[in-house]
Amino acid sequence: GENVEQHPSTLSVQEGDSAVIKCTYSDSASNYFPWYKQELGKRPQLIIDIRSNVGEKKDQRIAVTLNKTAKHFSLHITETQPEDSAVYFCAACGTGNQFYFGTGTSLTVIP
Amino acid sequence: DVKVTQSSRYLVKRTGEKVFLECVQDMDHENMFWYRQDPGLGLRLIYFSYDVKMKEKGDIPEGYSVSREKKERFSLILESASTNQTSMYLCASSLSRWGYEQYFGPGTRLTVT
DSSP: OOOEEEEOSEEEEETTSOEEEEEEEOOTTOOEEEEEEEOTTSOOEEEEEEETTOSEEEETTEEEEEETTTTEEEEEEOSOOGGGOEEEEEEEEOTTOOEEEOOOEEEEEEO | OOOEEESOSEEEEOTTOOEEEEEEESSOOSEEEEEEEETTTEEEEEEEESSTTOOEEOSOOTTEEEEEEETTEEEEEESSOOGGGOEEEEEEEESOSSSOOOEEOOOEEEEEO
């Protein structure tokens, strides 16, 4: 099956700086790559996703890049704010809509 | 707005008890999923279902079973609860099979003593 690795496990940045989280996957058949944000005590929620026919997608301060050849994708958050503090999960999905999640990155934005 | 609800936020059970966790979604989604979430391990899939009465094993099905008698409801059953099943359990649903957003419930924190 698919294997998704996520790094780093923890990340601290100063408010206003950028944060980057990286994931690698093993199954070349995976074609959908969502990112979820989970605030403390809350449910995971989708923040951005990308499909395999696209190399980059941006939504305001959040962007995701995908390199299918190297089998890795990254989440970029610019101009970080304290409310960006949360755990972020990447996932890879192939046929059948089974998500394989990374182990999560705990992001802390220091005011 | 999609709504996924779970029957309990917190549950405490004794070793050996049979435990039922219920999940209901109100958006006519075909797919439903049960995950457990443990620190440092992320979200691990226990079981999922593509349709009523259909079920598929995920990555960690041992010690669990599921039931989907109606499209909107997906139940997770711990046949004989053990302490290593103490965890956060998250239910999710999605529209279709081919790469759609999964919507999560609020989670059930289960403690087995």
